Amino acid sequence: MYLLTIKDGLVTRHIGPYESPKQASDDLDRVLDTCSERAHWQIHALEGPKTLSFSERIESRDFSMEAMAS
Numbered sequence: 001m002y003l004l005t006i007k008d009g010l011v012t013r014h015i016g017p018y019e020s021p022k023q024a025s026d027d028l029d030r031v032l033d034t035c036s037e038r039a040h041w042q043i044h045a046l047e048g049p050k051t052l053s054f055s056e057r058i059e060s061r062d063f064s065m066e067a068m069a070s
Contacts, residue, residue, distance in 0.1 A: 001016070001017040001018065001019065001045075001046040002016060002017060002018045002019075002020065002021050002023070002024045002043055002044065002045055002046065003015070003016040003017055003018070003024075003043070003044045003046055004016050004018065004024045004027065004028065004031065004041065004042075004043055004044075005041065005042045005043075005044060006031060006032070006035060006039055006040070006041045007039065007040045007041070008035045008036055008038070008039040008040075009036065009038070013031075015027070015031055017046060021043050021045075024043045025043065028041060
C-alpha cells in the first residue's frame with residue numbers, strides 16, 4: 001500500500017491508500033490542482049505491523065522496564 005503526502009505551506013495532507021505507486025502518481029495531478037505552486041509531494045510505501053511470535057513477545061516482556069516516581 002502507498003500513501004501520497006502533500007506539504008503546502010503549513011498544511012500537510014495524506015491521501016490514499018493506493019495499491020501501487022503508479023495509482024498514487026496518476027492521482028497526483030488531480031490533487032496538485034487544489035494546491036499552491038510551491039507544494040511538495042512524496043509517495044510513501046506503508047509498512048505492515050510486524051507479527052511477533054509468542055516466544056518473541058515473552059522475551060520482549062522480560063526486558064521491559066517500568067519507571068516509578070519516588
